[in-house]
Amino acid sequence: LAEARLIYEEMGCRAHTYSPAYLPEAFPDLLAYSSHITFNSLNQFAQHKDTVLAYEQPISMGLRVNPEYSEVETALYNPASPQGRLGETAANLPDELPATIEGLHFHTLCESDSYALEKVIAAFEAKFGRFLPQLRWVNMGGGHLMTRADYDRTHLIEVLRAFKARHPHLKVILEPGSAIAWQTGYLRSRVLDIVENGGVKTAMLDVSFTAHMPDTLEMPYRPEVRGASRHPVAGQTTYRLGGVSCLAGDFLEEYGFAQPLRIGDDLILEDMIHYTMVKTTMFNGVQHPDIGVVRRDGTYELLRRFGYEDFRARLG
CATH class of the missing domain: 2.40.37.10 (Lyase, Ornithine Decarboxylase; Chain A, domain 1)
Structure with a gap:
């Protein structure tokens, strides 16, 4: 809630909001600061969806998923463990998503390059591709270290264009992450x-x-x-x-x-x-x-x- 409010008050826009679990008493206040709300599980979606649908402004709802692929070697920073708590695995999902889920979100990178993203996208499409026709957006999370000197931005553009060509109806979202704070202070x-x-x-x-x-x-x-x-x-x-x-x-x-x-x-x-x-x-x-x-x-x-x-x- 505090981060979403800070974005709204200091940047003048509503946030793409995600939390591993939302506090029921704070969730209604979050809506005023959010244009998108991503849920960590279908349980969380079921608990809060009616509150979102009843809100005075439209808010796009999404679900975090776990592609079960990551090149992050440190276990503490690896969100893609099959036993992890961040996002639904493909095995947990029904044949069809609820109609009011408009997007999927994954975040499996940490200070990574475009080649790691390319492999994550392949895993994501293999496990969750059946849901993509019904969606409006895909959020590919953060961890893209685009400002590092040796980051291959040309390859990143190629990867994203190829994904967009396969799914032209989808809006693709990337989070800036640490790239905007890379080497900014000691x-x-x-x-x-x-x-x-x-x-x-x-x-x-x-x-x-x-x-x-x-x-x-x-x-x-x-x-x-x-x-x-x-x-x-x-x-x-x-x-x-x-x-x-x-x-x-x-x-x-x-x-x-x-x-x-x-x-x-x-x-x-x-x-x-x-x-x-x-x-x-x-x-x-x-x-x-x-x-x-x-x-x-x-x-x-x-x-x-x-x-x-x-x-x-x-x-x-």
């Missing part, structure tokens, strides 16, 4: 201390991996650190990167540095703005990073600083 951290135990040096930083960059521990994902090697290199000084929270596992394994680190040094964790903006907590009362802009002339403009009142008010 997280600047500072070395507070250097500790050494059992022959392992740890650079203690003023940021927290569990609070500010949870994907680095959950996936795990190793961010690029400016001027450092992601893995130990012969002849370099190696350090674990330690977070500032009290969680024992709040650290990343060793990076290699050409020069020894010193207390007070800055470390730049590249391409982390999309994590520090939306996936953070104030666990342990750790200081939340500022949000700011470095202008082309090198000047820094502070946009938001978080303090005690933000921490105190977070839980009432």
